[in-house]
Amino acid sequence: MLLETYKVACSNCNLRELCMPIGLSQEELQKLDDVVATRRKVSQGETLYRNGDSFTSLYAIRTGFFKTCVSSQDGREQVTGFQMAGEIIGLDGITSDHHNCNAVALEDAEVCVMPFANVEEMSREFPVLQRHVHKIMSREIVRDQGVMMLLGNMRAEERLSAFLLNLVQRLNARGFSRSELVLRMTREEIGSYLGMKLETVSRTFSKFSDEGIIEVKQRWVKILKPDALKRIFDPDSFC
Amino acid sequence: MLLETYKVACSNCNLRELCMPIGLSQEELQKLDDVVATRRKVSQGETLYRNGDSFTSLYAIRTGFFKTCVSSQDGREQVTGFQMAGEIIGLDGITSDHHNCNAVALEDAEVCVMPFANVEEMSREFPVLQRHVHKIMSREIVRDQGVMMLLGNMRAEERLSAFLLNLVQRLNARGFSRSELVLRMTREEIGSYLGMKLETVSRTFSKFSDEGIIEVKQRWVKILKPDALKRIFDPDSFC
């Protein structure tokens, strides 16, 4: 964990469209700079926070890739999400003032530390920010509902299809290719997220590959027939 | 849908410990009365809101019992939760200004309508309320993570056990028995929530009954050996 002392600024961060409310004036943005206290580097494999840690801050991911996961007493682990640049993590800690899951960096990462007291104070002052914070939390709730649908109703192929389409769509929003991606997580982590075993993940990848829908080489994936994937299951088109 | 015109008051509502921040003075509570605009009755089988409806308000359940559910294009339905008196629903609507699931009354119900604009305005004025709103949303996120664990990792018996223990614990917090309950939902709805078919729900009930852990007669359930249930799976004891 490294603390950097130079002042960080949302106002000239190229991710601000992703993590800040849109349509703010330069002036307003500068006032919001104070929400972020510091930045923190988290190297691959390290945790940003753990279940049980006391909650003080939300984190905006600047670079890198995270997973969040919960575990039961008997050691079974459930990955609850994968997060990338511009996304906010730590919301789980608000209810009980301590974190309720682990956030692990899947590649070297840097986050903006936003003490929650600052967030709340600024929210009271700027209705736009207040609304934005509410939207972010609500978005997480809606995402979780989608995962429930996936886990409760979908079959292996549908799950993996939805997973790939969702990932590539979010990467695309960040300027990456819409058809090619490098997975940051293992088959086991994908499986945990999707409620299936790593062997099934692997087999399903192979099946898609055999059918010419995707090309896979370990972590590298190329989507050859996006429409075929969407026909299997399109996460964007819920009723 | 009935709109009642008399002014409603949180300040003398016997559910305020469940839905309002604790430790407010009588005076503060009276100011917060303005959060609630009206009450609304929803009779059994009717929806409080539907997927796609424009979002304007949160709802505090005064009496009755709800389910929330999402569905995919092809008609598969996923129950995302069951809500009872004192709980807040509608949070899913904040992100996109329209609701993202259906809320259906499973028995005749009455809710307090809290226009979200009021909630936000009051939140700016009362930091305690602001924190409370954040906690409620965060609690929902944590609950959802628990459901993901259930759906992703647990077997039928563990799911049903966790479900029963959770229900009875929430009912107990509302003054009901800790060992006896009447289910407000069908086997199919339980199954949808827990990611299993209604036949499996029924069989699992029968199995628990054969083992003397519970007594079941249709919707009426009596928990004979709570410890045995907890040994199967205790939702309260996550790591």
Next chain:
DNA sequence: GCAGATACTTGACCTGCATCAATACAGAAA
């Protein structure tokens, strides 16, 4: 280069739950 560790793939077999189907039960209406 090699050795070891970790991640991934693939095959063979097994099982928990789904599916299909028949029957029973309970509440509502006639």
Next chain:
DNA sequence: TTTCTGTATTGATGCAGGTCAAGTATCTGC
């Protein structure tokens, strides 16, 4: 009371995905 309708139970059978196991690929450090 009977009939109707929605709900619940229980049995028989099948299969998607889990489990176990062997082998391969990739990366790291020496």
